[in-house]
Amino acid sequence: MPKVYASRDINSVLRQQLASNKAVKVGGIRGHHAICVAVEKNAKVTVEGSAGDFFGALNRQASIILVGRANNYAGDSMTGGELLLEGEVGAGVAACLGGGAVVVKGSAAEDAGAGMRDGTLIVDGNAGDCLGRRMLGGTIIVTGKAGKDVGRGMRGGEIYVASDVGGLGRGASISEASHEEKKRIGVLLDKYGIKAKLALFEKVSPAEIEDDMIRIVVEGVE
Amino acid sequence: MKGILGSIIVRQLPPEQMTGERPGLSSVKLGGDDISDPISFSSPIYLGKLPGTPSMHSQKELANHASSTNSMYVPTSNSPMEGCFALWTPTREGLDADMLRNCRGVEIWTTDIMYEGELPVVYPHVETSASLSAHIDLLREATEYKVPIVVRISGGNIYQQVHGAVEAGADGVVVSVHDTLLTSQPNGIMGIFPPASKAMHDSGGRKNGKLLMVEGEFLSGEDIFKALAMGADLVGVTTPALNALEEGKLTDFMTSMEKECLYIMGLSGHLSQETLSADDLLAGDYDTGTITGLKMAGYEKELPIWLH
Numbered sequence: 001m002p003k004v005y006a007s008r009d010i011n012s013v014l015r016q017q018l019a020s021n022k023a024v025k026v027g028g029i030r031g032h033h034a035i036c037v038a039v040e041k042n043a044k045v046t047v048e049g050s051a052g053d054f055f056g057a058l059n060r061q062a063s064i065i066l067v068g069r070a071n072n073y074a075g076d077s078m079t080g081g082e083l084l085l086e087g088e089v090g091a092g093v094a095a096c097l098g099g100g101a102v103v104v105k106g107s108a109a110e111d112a113g114a115g116m117r118d119g120t121l122i123v124d125g126n127a128g129d130c131l132g133r134r135m136l137g138g139t140i141i142v143t144g145k146a147g148k149d150v151g152r153g154m155r156g157g158e159i160y161v162a163s164d165v166g167g168l169g170r171g172a173s174i175s176e177a178s179h180e181e182k183k184r185i186g187v188l189l190d191k192y193g194i195k196a197k198l199a200l201f202e203k204v205s206p207a208e209i210e211d212d213m214i215r216i217v218v219e220g221v222e
Numbered sequence: 223m224k225g226i227l228g229s230i231i232v233r234q235l236p237p238e239q240m241t242g243e244r245p246g247l248s249s250v251k252l253g254g255d256d257i258s259d260p261i262s263f264s265s266p267i268y269l270g271k272l273p274g275t276p277s278m279h280s281q282k283e284l285a286n287h288a289s290s291t292n293s294m295y296v297p298t299s300n301s302p303m304e305g306c307f308a309l310w311t312p313t314r315e316g317l318d319a320d321m322l323r324n325c326r327g328v329e330i331w332t333t334d335i336m337y338e339g340e341l342p343v344v345y346p347h348v349e350t351s352a353s354l355s356a357h358i359d360l361l362r363e364a365t366e367y368k369v370p371i372v373v374r375i376s377g378g379n380i381y382q383q384v385h386g387a388v389e390a391g392a393d394g395v396v397v398s399v400h401d402t403l404l405t406s407q408p409n410g411i412m413g414i415f416p417p418a419s420k421a422m423h424d425s426g427g428r429k430n431g432k433l434l435m436v437e438g439e440f441l442s443g444e445d446i447f448k449a450l451a452m453g454a455d456l457v458g459v460t461t462p463a464l465n466a467l468e469e470g471k472l473t474d475f476m477t478s479m480e481k482e483c484l485y486i487m488g489l490s491g492h493l494s495q496e497t498l499s500a501d502d503l504l505a506g507d508y509d510t511g512t513i514t515g516l517k518m519a520g521y522e523k524e525l526p527i528w529l530h
Binding site for chain 1: 312313318322357359360
């Protein structure tokens with residue numbers, strides 16, 4: 001039977017190789033958590049297999065490609081670099097993204113882009129419920145459908161969805177994307193070789209602030 | 223000064239059982255053998271996370287004190303201060319890979335409370351022990367197995383949460399009165415110890431060197447003694463430390479706490495905190511006996527007395 005390596009061993013070898021090479025390839029990942037995390041180097045890393053949670057999290061400047069599916073929280077808290085996920089992803093992809101780009105060539109489960117502060121998340125497929133929940137900044141583009149509660153509690157940033165939005169969350173509003181915005185979406189999608197009908201995109205953004213406290217005060221004055 | 227555990231009584235040993243040796247607080251190690259930079263606390267008392275949002279100036283002072291006394295301060299948000307832990311919060315606010323690489327330890331928060339309008343909405347961050355285990359794996363990798371990782375539990379069933387955190391691989395579990403209870407009544411505070419301590423035992427944490435860190439408004443060395451005897455490995459002092467800092471007496475306050483704790487240890491016949499146990503304590507009233515499971519003062523029996 002082939003030896004099964006732990007995440008610690010895989011990451012340790014990866015770090016050693018990154019210290020000497022610019023491009024690294026890793027294979028045989030089978031649900032390992034936290035592979036390719038906190039990569040400091042500006043390097044290209046290709047990983048094949050099925051990744052567990054937190055794949056590519058805390059990345060700072062590397063270009064990481066996963067050929068296979070990833071479980072929850074892929075690209076969590078990245079501050080730079082690129083993460084290209086060629087397969088479906090679990091919950092919370094690009095959660096708390098602070099910079100860089102996460103591109104999913106497949107569908108994403110719930111909470112994609114939750115708490116994003118900056119950067120770009122592109123989902124070339126459908127996104128689950130609570131897309132962009134509590135988002136503070138950055139851009140999310142979904143070429144397929146989005147589930148319920150899109151943009152719940154969002155305070156900043158924008159979400160563009162090409163097909164149906166299953167339902168808006170509290171604190172979010174929807175409108176048609178402007179011509180300029182569609183052009184910008186086109187440029188971003190082109191960069192990753194993704195085709196979509198730009199005319200269909202709708203934009204979800206923070207609703208006008210409706211602070212209960214403010215309303216109470218105003219009503220009191222009246 | 224009557225402490226928050228005032229209804230618990232410390233048992234004094236008869237003079238013939240005393241050894242005549244001088245007691246001392248022994249150091250406490252946080253982090254297992256797989257951690258390259260475990261923390262060695264010079265005493266079991268540290269500065270816990272304060273409730274609310276204290277000023278950054280106060281927090282820096284507390285962090286400096288912790289750093290100079292080989293102790294620890296748990297900040298309320300991520301900021302580059304010496305002697306502090308990095309916080310893995312649901313929003314990851316203020317945190318990046320650099321901070322993780324250079325911190326003294328990492329503390330995971332399991333839920334986040336945000337306000338939508340006036341009402342609090344609790345967002346789950348880590349829902350299961352398996353999910354918590356993945357978070358710990360990530361932080362081990364991001365810190366390259368250098369520093370300890372602790373989990374701050376929040377409300378709910380204390381036994382289950384402490385058990386789950388140990389099972390998930392945390393080096394320590396923080397149970398704070400401020401994060402787990404919507405009360406600061408002494409009865410509630412006493413109620414933290416039995417389930418947390420039992421969970422540490424049942425999960426194997428006690429045997430494997432995992433630490434139970436209890437934080438609250440401990441006012442005196444007597445409170446510290448009682449918390450240690452009830453199963454805490456480290457005791458985090460919160461608001462009273464801030465009050466002492468504001469009066470310019472933090473060092474005196476912490477020193478007097480240690481001295482008082484040592485004095486009581488001496489009278490109860492212990493040379494270090496490692497030998498303390500619930501047998502050193504008695505419940506001063508029925509509520510205390512019911513909540514803590516300690517033997518009742520005057521009866522030397524646990525409640526219900528008629529069963530013994």
